[in-house]
Amino acid sequence: MGNAIFKTAMPKNVTHISGCLRYICSKQESKFSDPEVTALTAKLEELKLKRGFQTSLKHKTNVRELVAEKAVRGNQARLVQNVGHSWSSDWQSVIRMLITV
Numbered sequence: 001m002g003n004a005i006f007k008t009a010m011p012k013n014v015t016h017i018s019g020c021l022r023y024i025c026s027k028q029e030s031k032f033s034d035p036e037v038t039a040l041t042a043k044l045e046e047l048k049l050k051r052g053f054q055t056s057l058k059h060k061t062n063v064r065e066l067v068a069e070k071a072v073r074g075n076q077a078r079l080v081q082n083v084g085h086s087w088s089s090d091w092q093s094v095i096r097m098l099i100t101v
Contacts, residue, residue, distance in 0.1 A: 015023050032040065049055045 013023075049058075
């Protein structure tokens with residue numbers, strides 16, 4: 001993608017997306033014992049949401065809320081920037097921004 005070139009060597013824990021599998025497979029040291037793996041797997045299965053309409057609906061609602069919160073934060077950041085630069089010269093635009101937040 002593009003022709004960007006790194007100016008420094010990439011660290012061993014940073015890779016291109018195609019190198020992820022190679023990096024993961026290079027790790028041979030086990031971090032958990034077999035009983036720990038069994039317990040962790042059981043806990044994940046217990047916490048995993050059931051597939052279905054309700055789960056999908058909850059997910060979509062959550063994503064919409066996150067997007068809306070991000071938009072509000074973006075508007076607030078623009079408001080702060082604009083208030084600092086234009087309050088004395090253009091107070092009407094600041095008020096318009098307040099109304100849209």
